[in-house]
Amino acid sequence: MTFMVDKWLEALDRKEIVGVALLDFRKAFDMVDLDHAILLHKLAAYGCSSAALSWFTSYLSQRKQSLNCMHSAMSLYADDSTTYMSGNNPTETINVLCDNHPLPTSNSEKILGLITDSELTWEGHITHISSVVSNRLSLLQRIKHLLPLSARKTFYNSYILPHFNFCSTVFCQAKKITNK
16 A cells, blocks of 8 residues: 555655556355356356456456556556556546446545545545544443553554554655644
8 A cells, every 4th residue: 555655655746647456256255155157157147258257267266457558557466456557738638438338436535444535635534533442442442441551452452453553654754734
């Protein structure tokens, strides 16, 4: 994640626009245990093109992917694939097509557990962290009289601190967000 965001920031510093396409195959792997033929048969029944079926067959059997796009890069992590590219003309938009159909656009998405927005402000992620941590601190406040200090420290280290540490090197350069 750090590598990708660094590349995006470098492109933005050069006044380029950055396009990102996210593919999440979690559901595909949840419904198919060892027999990928079931998934491929269903995809064919739903009208997937032969090129797309070939890609899925390759992905499921050999775990290899390829991308036919100039000036792009791909990051793979388990069942998540993130493809990104940048362009020199900031007045243009980057359209990503799959089987000649444009993929929907979004200003904010969760990438590997990090809520990422189109301006890389991380406001959505920081708001999410604040909410989760606030709820857990409130719970700790309500049960602290039932727990010895060592258990309270364990609770903090297990249920609160990881939210601050997860990808902190990525969103630590966030712009100042005013409290709402």
